[in-house]
Amino acid sequence: MTAAVDLRSVRYHYPGTLAGVADVSLAIAPGELVAVMGPSGCGKSTLLKLIAGFLEPDAGEILISGKSAAGLPPQRRQIGVVFQSYALFPHMTARDNIAYPLRVRGVPRREREQEVGQMLRRVGLADRAERRPPELSGGQQQRVALARALVFKPRALLLDEPLSALDAALRVGMRDEIRHLQREHAIATLYITHDQDEALSMADRIAVMRDGRLLQVGTPKDVYQRPVDAVVASFVGQANLWPGRMRDAATVETPLGPLRIASDHGFSPGAGTTVMVRPEGVVPGRAPDGINQFTGRLLRDRFLGSLRRYDFDTDRGPIAGETPISNMFDAVHIPPVAVRLLPPFDPASMSTAT
Amino acid sequence: MASGEGALAIVTACYLLYLGVPIILLLIGSVGATWYNTLLPQGFTGDWYLQVIADGSFRRAFWTSLQVCSLTCALAALVGVPLAYVLNSAADRRLRAATRVAYLLPVAVPPLVLGFGFVLVFSSDALPFLGSTWVLVGGHLALTLPYLISALVGDMRHLALAELEQAAASLGANFAQRFLHIVLPSLRHSLLSGLIIVAALSIGEFQLSNLVAGFLSRPYPVVLLQAFYGATGFACAATVILLALALIAAAAGALIAGSAPAARGISG
Numbered sequence: 001m002t003a004a005v006d007l008r009s010v011r012y013h014y015p016g017t018l019a020g021v022a023d024v025s026l027a028i029a030p031g032e033l034v035a036v037m038g039p040s041g042c043g044k045s046t047l048l049k050l051i052a053g054f055l056e057p058d059a060g061e062i063l064i065s066g067k068s069a070a071g072l073p074p075q076r077r078q079i080g081v082v083f084q085s086y087a088l089f090p091h092m093t094a095r096d097n098i099a100y101p102l103r104v105r106g107v108p109r110r111e112r113e114q115e116v117g118q119m120l121r122r123v124g125l126a127d128r129a130e131r132r133p134p135e136l137s138g139g140q141q142q143r144v145a146l147a148r149a150l151v152f153k154p155r156a157l158l159l160d161e162p163l164s165a166l167d168a169a170l171r172v173g174m175r176d177e178i179r180h181l182q183r184e185h186a187i188a189t190l191y192i193t194h195d196q197d198e199a200l201s202m203a204d205r206i207a208v209m210r211d212g213r214l215l216q217v218g219t220p221k222d223v224y225q226r227p228v229d230a231v232v233a234s235f236v237g238q239a240n241l242w243p244g245r246m247r248d249a250a251t252v253e254t255p256l257g258p259l260r261i262a263s264d265h266g267f268s269p270g271a272g273t274t275v276m277v278r279p280e281g282v283v284p285g286r287a288p289d290g291i292n293q294f295t296g297r298l299l300r301d302r303f304l305g306s307l308r309r310y311d312f313d314t315d316r317g318p319i320a321g322e323t324p325i326s327n328m329f330d331a332v333h334i335p336p337v338a339v340r341l342l343p344p345f346d347p348a349s350m351s352t353a354t
Numbered sequence: 355m356a357s358g359e360g361a362l363a364i365v366t367a368c369y370l371l372y373l374g375v376p377i378i379l380l381l382i383g384s385v386g387a388t389w390y391n392t393l394l395p396q397g398f399t400g401d402w403y404l405q406v407i408a409d410g411s412f413r414r415a416f417w418t419s420l421q422v423c424s425l426t427c428a429l430a431a432l433v434g435v436p437l438a439y440v441l442n443s444a445a446d447r448r449l450r451a452a453t454r455v456a457y458l459l460p461v462a463v464p465p466l467v468l469g470f471g472f473v474l475v476f477s478s479d480a481l482p483f484l485g486s487t488w489v490l491v492g493g494h495l496a497l498t499l500p501y502l503i504s505a506l507v508g509d510m511r512h513l514a515l516a517e518l519e520q521a522a523a524s525l526g527a528n529f530a531q532r533f534l535h536i537v538l539p540s541l542r543h544s545l546l547s548g549l550i551i552v553a554a555l556s557i558g559e560f561q562l563s564n565l566v567a568g569f570l571s572r573p574y575p576v577v578l579l580q581a582f583y584g585a586t587g588f589a590c591a592a593t594v595i596l597l598a599l600a601l602i603a604a605a606a607g608a609l610i611a612g613s614a615p616a617a618r619g620i621s622g
Contacts, residue, residue: 081524087521
């Protein structure tokens, strides 16, 4: 199947700066939602501008539905964009905003009205159609922006941090709505975000970017459970990360002391590594067999409703953990299967990621 | 706090009085029969207004001012909008800064200097146009355009017009469609408020007009100066008419701006 959007070794850098993207290759299949995440300035918005045609790559190629988009201006790319600020036209009503892409394409009035009416109903704004953007709430503006970007049946949809301007409560609901609309239209979607919860809960695949490069592309589960390195691990989800050195095939030395690990990790004895343990992998209480057990006390204990997130203080350093149980404990243990080994730490690469 | 607010109220009142008294005196003087060495004029008459209206040179100057003002506004809009657009969308930051200095320069240069320049250029054999209405319009355009462009460029930044245009482009609009559907309607408020400033400046302009106007194309303020060599009542009445002219120009602009559908200013 031809990818809806296919980036091939795309490079762009902003004149006079170091910012931009370097050697990015990424294909989005029709109907697929790819979330691009990374810290601010990592190049994720640049990627969007390149696909939309607001920027032309310095090198590499962008294919849209299998055809090169080189030299094609934005208005001829057939790509829907939802901007972070929504960029709704302030002098037009919600209805006129949504009708705009059809109007500039010369769609006859009757047909236009029908499609816009349908779109308005689909995003639940039929009763707000005659309001102008300043008279709409943030969530309603967001829906108008989405409807406007979808009404002309674009070949792909690009969303630039679409939920960052909304209240936390609204954001979760809008996630489902965007996902629903995206599925309904079966449209290839690039979703830019710096919110890991958004990325993990919505995306078919996640692309993690830093310093203009793609570090890892994979399913949310993959990226979360098998991050390629410490940078990805620290950016996607919470993680305990310790520098380690292999003692033997089943043990790794860490600042906390030796940790037993499950086999099948590919590191040979003596090799340097980064040890990763996700907070939910840390189990409160003593281990039945005493393996990877640490005694100490609870340092910081944050109640988050259905679970609590804590720092457990051992005499060799803290361990971050997460648990649904609410009683106190004076020991934690880390089952060997919860320990993952990543390539050795590069302190320079971590300095800006954490 | 209360004493601070009281002091502020006194200062404000004094300032309003300082602004208002000359206008009030003008109004009173324009209907006073005689005004020699007294605090206020004596007697009441509407004669001064009738005299000004009957005066051919004042009548001609009145229409000249209206004509110059309308032409200046029209040209300012025609030149100002594209210029502001180019200025705002120039990619290079240094180029934007340089052009900004260039278009704001007429604000810093006294109109007198500009006027002498016009005299030199338009009294030459190659361009013998000194005294024509168009030279007057050209001068007023140079003096007022910076104010219009400032208003437009400020609004473009405030509205994030560049992003609205990107959005329109992604939705399929070509350059002409973007300009007509997005840029112009978005700028209507700042365009109108800018044109009110242009109209007010053009109606009241004296320094440059006095130098470049021909005998038959003198605008109102230039002719007004003559009035002060005659009777006080006549001068007052003639000045009040200028004031009315300026107010009408501003009010007309404001009315047009007010009748435009209010898109901004309503908080959501």
